[in-house]
Amino acid sequence: MGKNIALLSDELQLHIFVFVLISACLEILYGFSAFPVEYYSKSFLFLSIFFFFFYAVIGYVFDLIVSGKVSVLFSVLPSILLFLLLKRTAVAYAGVAAIVAAVLRLSFALLPKRKTVLMAGSIVLGGICFYLWFSNDAEFVDGAVRNLTYVFAAVLILAAVQEFFYEKRKDGFPFYFFVILSIFLAVIPKSQEPINWNVVLDVGRKFVESVSYYMPDIFGGASYNTGYSSFNVTGGKLHFTEKIQISLSTFDMPYYTFEDENGTLINRRKVLYLAGGRGSEKDQIVSFINMLHSAGVNKQEAKVFSEVCSVGVDYRFLKTYDEIAPINALSLLRNEQIVEGGKSTELHKTGYHLRVKYLSIDYGNAYLADIIRNSGQDLGNQKAYMSFSEACDYFEEIYGVELLAYVSEEEYNNACEKGFLKGGRSEFLSTGNTSSNMQDLAKELTENVSGDYDKCKSIENYLRQYTYSTDIKYDGEEYDMSTPEGAGALAEKFLFEDGEGYCVHFTSSMLMLLRLSGIPARVSVGYRYVFPFEKADSYEILGKDAHAWPEAYIENVGWVPFEPTSGFRSMEENTWNRVLQEAPDNEKTVYPSMQAPKFTQGENKSNEEDAKEESIFIELVRVVLPVFASIIGLLVVLMAGTVLINRIVYNMASADKKFEINVEHIKKEIRKKSADDFADRGLLSDYEKRVPDELRDNAKEVFGIYYRMLYGGSDISSVSEEEVTKAEALRAILSHGAKAHTT
Amino acid sequence: MKISFYKKGVIIFLLFLAAGLVFSSFYGGEVSFVWLYSAILLIPVSFLYILINYKFLSIYQEMGTHRVLKGDEHSFMFVFENEGLLPVHKMQLRTYKDRCMLGDVEDGMLLSLGSFNRKELSSPISCKYAGTYDVGLAEVLFTDPFGIFSVSFDVPYKFRAIVSPRITDSGEKAVDIENIINNTGLKSLMQFEDIPGSDAREYQKGDAVSAINWKLSARLSRIMVRLPERKEKRTLTMIMEAVDVPESKQDTEFLKDRDRFLEFVVSCAYSFAVQGVPTKIVYPSGVVKEHIVNSYESFFEFYGTVADGVFYGTKEDYDKLQEIISNRSSVDGEETVILIREKPSLGEEYCAVI
Structure with missing residues (x-):
């Protein structure tokens, strides 16, 4: 049995080799236009291997009768019959597969030094497969075949390397090991994409961030790490951090869709500004809706540049007392409780959650810009504010939500009576000691411009010409942007020295220039988040999304944000591009009803399938039966042939030769019938001992004659016919039932 | 693994x-x-x-x-x-x-x-x-x-x-009794053998025929036997102080020591057996055992068990042997006690009279 197992191992290796060989050849031949397409298929490949295996099995059976190359030759003969039978069927390529397998079987059987050829061939074949993949991006029929081809090529190469380098070309490690390895390799799924190390880096980064979140920041210095912070900045070199500071959750789509001039639909990602320390901006909302009302904006028009949105804000790696929410927040809720004010007495840390309703406004919209421009210029007339109930009705009309849910009547009236600029104008006009350069610049930018809004735009556009850079030399100072001195210092350095900077510099500069132009302005700090195109359950705002921007107070309008930082798209570039739509026609289009034809194909289809199945079965029987019969026939021929040849050889042999043949058969019979499996030491006495008692004398005589024949020398006469007859008789008796003895 | x-x-x-x-x-x-x-x-x-x-x-x-x-x-x-x-x-x-x-x-x-x-x-x-x-x-x-x-x-x-172990002469010189006695001036424990004495009595049933004094019997006209006298005989006690090493730690060094130990003891015992010196061998064999070697037969009986018979059943058995060693002594002259240590510590002898 051990011998059969060893044979099985060799056959496995050969089959695997043949699989890779056929697969590679198909891939190479597929490149030729004359190559029939039906051969480049999984069926052809697996049929070839099946037939190869089939011949192996037949060969093994024939090997019991005749040994060596004769059995191999006879085992591939059925391939001719298979080819002839299959070429008239629908699977004509199967016949070709049978021939291919036969040729390969014969080739490997007749190959001298087969093991060496397999070993070297494995490496060459593996190289060819990899070359095909690298140069031609080879498909190898399909994914499953490609997978198997590379798996088998790899194990063949490993086996060859093991035998060649580790065993020095002697007795390699059993191939079963490589078969087991190939099974694992074949079943493990393999990605079509290279390894994504970002996942690992993210895990590492998150680990480091979570550790550093709980550790005090003891490293300060020349570089400034991005992230939500107070107004204290260094203005030095910026170091972007990938810390997740806020998570947003919203059901809204993360982009706006509009048609360009060619009618192509374009998606534009939403941009959201989140400010800290402001809370719900009721005054701002009241001012805004009064502006809209004054401008006679209706629902459709309002929808072009504004909408009520909702977002969940979760603090992650962040510690602050500030309430961080989108600008123009209507309400902040924590655990269904309204959060008042922009600053809490409790430090907010990771896990702090707010539900924010806010009014999203497209400040880049041209229509809104006109409204703002006109409202801001029209300072002469004292605007009459809506009453609270009017405001409620109007708000509900244009946005479909109740104003009362966000602003009480008292808050509304207070806002209208006391003004929308809390703290007074002077606070937001304070410039401190500014240089004459700055003053001249502010004058230059705004003197020929009328209207506050246009002045703001002029300054903004001027500043957007400056270079955005985060690599700024640190001067060792820390500046408070909320103070005129701090902002002024930053602006001076930016405008008249460095000429480049980031949001902090741009914002401080615009702040100073606005104030010097008589427009109240403030700095907002928080985040500027650009949504991705893909909708997700949550969106992560990183430290690098921290941002500062200026806001200008325009009378009759409220606080309007601007984007002077040249590294980011302006409000106009981020506009939603919504236009006023005509109301749709209410006429219905009537379609004539259609009579569908009666569908009967299902019945035909099942009839066809039945017919197809039947024909396949018939064809199978037509092929299998003759082949099976041919194998039986070959077996009979082999057996008969073996007997016949042996008989002829025996009859034509000399007496000595005949005697020798008889003795060999006698030994074989004794061995077959012996109960114990004894080793042949070349001594006939071992056999004599095992002969039945009644035949022992005969055996002794015959073996004696045999020894005389072998060692008698030329002086002794050769074996006589009578002696041959004795040997024949003993052989006949033994082969017809006499049981051998055990010792 | x-x-x-x-x-x-x-x-x-x-x-x-x-x-x-x-x-x-x-x-x-x-x-x-x-x-x-x-x-x-x-x-x-x-x-x-x-x-x-x-x-x-x-x-x-x-x-x-x-x-x-x-x-x-x-x-x-x-x-x-x-x-x-x-x-x-x-x-x-x-x-x-x-x-x-x-x-x-x-x-x-x-x-x-x-x-x-x-x-x-x-x-x-x-x-x-x-x-x-x-x-x-x-x-x-x-x-x-x-x-x-x-x-x-x-x-x-x-x-x-x-x-x-092979029976060698490795222990012979080390346990030369004459030298031991001459050197230490000690006498062995009184163990006697019977020799025909001077006193006689009338024959009683069971007396050995060899003890009959024929001359006296003839003179007195009745069978008279000699009364035996006790003769002091040399005796010896040999204590085998084997080491107590668990089987898992019995490495090559242990085997070498044990080999030397057994060979030495067997050599000594054989030497005494040949000289006819009855030797009491005290050794651990599960429990502490004593075996008297005073003839070839008794020697080979001991020899047959010594190869696999030297081990301690429990810690208590080891302690008991130590106690025997500390209690037995040749100082007061009652017996000659030879201690053979399988693994002597620093300053100790491999074979010593205690």
Whole structure:
């Protein structure tokens, strides 16, 4: 049995080799236009291997009768019959597969030094497969075949390397090991994409961030790490951090869709500004809706540049007392409780959650810009504010939500009576000691411009010409942007020295220039988040999304944000591009009803399938039966042939030769019938001992004659016919039932 | 089970793994991941293969007899049978080369077995030390195909030989009684043998015929026997202070010490037996035992048990022997006590009169 197992191992290796060989050849031949397409298929490949295996099995059976190359030759003969039978069927390529397998079987059987050829061939074949993949991006029929081809090529190469380098070309490690390895390799799924190390880096980064979140920041210095912070900045070199500071959750789509001039639909990602320390901006909302009302904006028009949105804000790696929410927040809720004010007495840390309703406004919209421009210029007339109930009705009309849910009547009236600029104008006009350069610049930018809004735009556009850079030399100072001195210092350095900077510099500069132009302005700090195109359950705002921007107070309008930082798209570039739509026609289009034809194909289809199945079965029987019969026939021929040849050889042999043949058969019979499996030491006495008692004398005589024949020398006469007859008789008796003895 | 790694193999393996990682970092698909997974799976699949090999491997070893004489050659047989489908490739045989010599089976010999295959090896064996210990095959070692690591397993059934010491004269000079007595001036415990004395009495039933004083009997006309007189005879006590080492820690050094110890004791006992000096040997054999050697028969009785008979059953037995040693003394002249220490401490003698 051990011998059969060893044979099985060799056959496995050969089959695997043949699989890779056929697969590679198909891939190479597929490149030729004359190559029939039906051969480049999984069926052809697996049929070839099946037939190869089939011949192996037949060969093994024939090997019991005749040994060596004769059995191999006879085992591939059925391939001719298979080819002839299959070429008239629908699977004509199967016949070709049978021939291919036969040729390969014969080739490997007749190959001298087969093991060496397999070993070297494995490496060459593996190289060819990899070359095909690298140069031609080879498909190898399909994914499953490609997978198997590379798996088998790899194990063949490993086996060859093991035998060649580790065993020095002697007795390699059993191939079963490589078969087991190939099974694992074949079943493990393999990605079509290279390894994504970002996942690992993210895990590492998150680990480091979570550790550093709980550790005090003891490293300060020349570089400034991005992230939500107070107004204290260094203005030095910026170091972007990938810390997740806020998570947003919203059901809204993360982009706006509009048609360009060619009618192509374009998606534009939403941009959201989140400010800290402001809370719900009721005054701002009241001012805004009064502006809209004054401008006679209706629902459709309002929808072009504004909408009520909702977002969940979760603090992650962040510690602050500030309430961080989108600008123009209507309400902040924590655990269904309204959060008042922009600053809490409790430090907010990771896990702090707010539900924010806010009014999203497209400040880049041209229509809104006109409204703002006109409202801001029209300072002469004292605007009459809506009453609270009017405001409620109007708000509900244009946005479909109740104003009362966000602003009480008292808050509304207070806002209208006391003004929308809390703290007074002077606070937001304070410039401190500014240089004459700055003053001249502010004058230059705004003197020929009328209207506050246009002045703001002029300054903004001027500043957007400056270079955005985060690599700024640190001067060792820390500046408070909320103070005129701090902002002024930053602006001076930016405008008249460095000429480049980031949001902090741009914002401080615009702040100073606005104030010097008589427009109240403030700095907002928080985040500027650009949504991705893909909708997700949550969106992560990183430290690098921290941002500062200026806001200008325009009378009759409220606080309007601007984007002077040249590294980011302006409000106009981020506009939603919504236009006023005509109301749709209410006429219905009537379609004539259609009579569908009666569908009967299902019945035909099942009839066809039945017919197809039947024909396949018939064809199978037509092929299998003759082949099976041919194998039986070959077996009979082999057996008969073996007997016949042996008989002829025996009859034509000399007496000595005949005697020798008889003795060999006698030994074989004794061995077959012996109960114990004894080793042949070349001594006939071992056999004599095992002969039945009644035949022992005969055996002794015959073996004696045999020894005389072998060692008698030329002086002794050769074996006589009578002696041959004795040997024949003993052989006949033994082969017809006499049981051998055990010792 | 012990696993050990080979430096060269590990380096090559790590390079292979790194190459697979790099390849897979740039290219996706089967062609790159097959190599990466091959590298990753190489060690676990090899380990699995080795485990399966070991699971289906049966090893038997035997010698014709368990009791042998130190240095004598005997026939030893190994039978290896692979009852599994997976062939065993170049399994390394590790023998107890420190304690026995196998003529035809070298330590580190490689053996391969096909599927469902059986092999028998026979070899002459001679044991180097006296005592009781395992001989033959100790471990089998399997190596993976690419020389990265090897796994060694203890042979499940070991062969325990009982090796009797040779009878030599190693102890003779050390325990020369005359010298001992002359040197120490001690006398042995009074043990007497009967010699015909001067006193006589009338014969009684049961008296030995050899004790009849015929001359006196003739004179007195009745049978008279001589009364025996006691003659002082030399005696000796030998205490074998063996070490108490658990079986798991009985290494080659222990075997050497035990071999020397047994040979010495046997030599002494034989010497006394030849001289006709009755010797009481006190030794641990589970519990503390005493055996009197005063003839060839009693000597060989002792000799037959000493090879595997020296051990402590419990810690208490060891303590008891120590107590005996501290209580027994030749100082007061009652007996000559020789203490033979298997492993003397610093300053102590191997063989001393106490």
